[in-house]
Amino acid sequence: MGESTATSGGTAWFVVLYARPSTRKHKKWELDGFIECPSNGECLLWDDGKRNVVSRSTLTPAEIANIRDGDEFGFGAYEVQIQEAMAAPRPPVPVIKPATPQLQPLATRNPAKRPLDDGLDLNAPPVKATRGFVSPFASVQAKANNWHLDENEKSAYIEGRIANKLREHQRDGILFMYERLTKCPGGAILADDMGLGKSIQTISTCLALLKNNAIAVKSPADFSTYSSSCTAYPFLICSYDMVLRHHGRLAPLNFDVLVCDEAHRLKNPDAKLRTALESIGAERRLLLTGTPLQNELCELYSLLDFTQPGRLGTSAEFAALVKES
Known part of the structure; x- marks a missing residue:
């Protein structure tokens, strides 16, 4: 069984995965979130950023006290899987919108820069693999003549x-x-x-x-x-x-x-x-x-x-x- 319920000021909090109800044998949990369970039993399902209430449900104090890691149950319009009990999450950081930038005339803007060297041949045919899977880090194979992130002995080859x-x-x-x-x-x-x-x-x-x-x-x-x-x-x-x-x-x-x-x-x-x-x-x-x-x-x-x-x-x-x- 999981750990005992964590409470903060009489309110229990849980990290959960949640998804729409499904009849699949192995459910696909799509989203992360939090469940807030106050002492009055009016529980809320929050999204991962704790900015929006996703769903609501009512649980008795006994049901809240018996929640354990791995439990799965219906919660409003969703099904949830308990990951762990937790202390109350911090309030979300307010999003500050940047000031509107001053637009420059087209003639004064910097020209766009190519992200790669002009000498890179992007139309070169792909190098055919000459070997199958080998044990990782067993030996360094010869590298194809494509682009390298770094030009030294331990360069990382990228197609x-x-x-x-x-x-x-x-x-x-x-x-x-x-x-x-x-x-x-x-x-x-x-x-x-x-x-x-x-x-x-x-x-x-x-x-x-x-x-x-x-x-x-x-x-x-x-x-x-x-x-x-x-x-x-x-x-x-x-x-x-x-x-x-x-x-x-x-x-x-x-x-x-x-x-x-x-x-x-x-x-x-x-x-x-x-x-x-x-x-x-x-x-x-x-x-x-x-x-x-x-x-x-x-x-x-x-x-x-x-x-x-x-x-x-x-x-x-x-x-x-x-x-x-």
């Missing part, structure tokens, strides 16, 4: 048809992740805001590691968009719900890299999902999140410790280190 879509901050992100994931143990957190291209950066990094050696894990439809040269199947893509149900079958597969999207869901080190992912045992871990950590040092430490376990000592040692710096 031209992906390279021509990358912006400068995305190239920097790929280099950052590539450098840290080639180490063992290694790991990184990519915390770009929504819309800055975390998916293409992650896919490019995984393919760069795969080109040089082999590896990884990430998101479904994007791989078919950006990669057609994988003749083997080195990527396993699954939801957190599937990990919770089948982590015992995943652990023996010896994954080289674990990529976790929506990583803010791993803040609680005692949550079932966190424990299931740790049991997989991948020594290289990449976390992706666009959700702010609300300036909580313990949350930052929790994600850093999941990325590279033990690297920063205990939570108290990490707090002292931050205070000293």
